[in-house]
Amino acid sequence: MSRILLIEDEERIARVLKLELEHEGYEVHTKSDGRTGLDAALTEPEWDLILLDVMLPELSGLEVLRRIRQVNPTLPIILLTARDAVSDRVSGLDQGANDYVTKPFATVELLARIRSLLRQRSLQDQPAEQPHLLKIDDLSMDLKSRSVVREGTTIELTPTEFELLRFLIQHQDEVMTREQIISEVWGYDFVGDTNVVDVYIRYLRQKVDKPFSSKLIQTIRGVGYLIKVESSPEDAAGGDVPKEKPL
Numbered sequence: 001m002s003r004i005l006l007i008e009d010e011e012r013i014a015r016v017l018k019l020e021l022e023h024e025g026y027e028v029h030t031k032s033d034g035r036t037g038l039d040a041a042l043t044e045p046e047w048d049l050i051l052l053d054v055m056l057p058e059l060s061g062l063e064v065l066r067r068i069r070q071v072n073p074t075l076p077i078i079l080l081t082a083r084d085a086v087s088d089r090v091s092g093l094d095q096g097a098n099d100y101v102t103k104p105f106a107t108v109e110l111l112a113r114i115r116s117l118l119r120q121r122s123l124q125d126q127p128a129e130q131p132h133l134l135k136i137d138d139l140s141m142d143l144k145s146r147s148v149v150r151e152g153t154t155i156e157l158t159p160t161e162f163e164l165l166r167f168l169i170q171h172q173d174e175v176m177t178r179e180q181i182i183s184e185v186w187g188y189d190f191v192g193d194t195n196v197v198d199v200y201i202r203y204l205r206q207k208v209d210k211p212f213s214s215k216l217i218q219t220i221r222g223v224g225y226l227i228k229v230e231s232s233p234e235d236a237a238g239g240d241v242p243k244e245k246p247l
């Protein structure tokens with residue numbers, strides 16, 4: 001479980017955000033001023049990510065950022081900034097913040113940025129196993145620039161669609177169940193209706209398959225989905241049965 005330190009003095013935002021992040025499966029600790037926030041950032045071990053408000057009492061968020069960076073250059077930090085505070089964002093990025101969101105922000109956007117940073121961090125941990133360019137057939141996906149191109153055409157995906165495609169391509173030729181997709185892409189033990197997967201597969205097909213002649217995303221009825229290079233009709237007649245993962 002990833003541990004997130006939230007340094008935010010606005011009690012309502014801190015409370016709501018903590019709940020939402022916990023709902024997503026993160027362990028969240030909150031501090032409400034720059035001084036105790038910095039202390040927690042530096043003295044408690046093993047934070048996976050810090051969410052840092054810029055306008056804080058005691059020590060400003062930018063000062064907290066500067067002091068964390070002096071001792072920890074790689075810890076992922078996302079700034080929470082006011083919409084009109086362009087100079088804060090610029091100084092924040094200059095001082096080594098990884099990303100920012102402007103208030104008021106949509107939680108889904110923040111969650112996508114958190115997932116992205118945590119993933120980059122895990123990629124850094126295992127650079128050899130996790131290339132940043134994924135390919136299947138004539139489609140390529142750049143995890144760093146977050147761009148998707150098929151037959152030379154750039155495809156615009158939402159963050160969730162992007163994660164879904166990434167997951168399928170990383171497991172190409174393997175059938176993924178709805179539950180596996182939910183827990184990886186939505187990032188928590190989903191208790192509701194797994195039909196959300198079907199909905200997003202439909203969105204993804206509209207963008208990734210429909211405009212092109214060959215179809216990559218396949219439905220395995222009663223099991224889930226997989227992505228693979230479409231076999232020619234002759235191959236299909238030969239009974240090219242996809243390997244199923246044990247459930």
Ligand code: CA
Nearest residue numbers: 009053055056
């Ligand atoms: Ca504030």
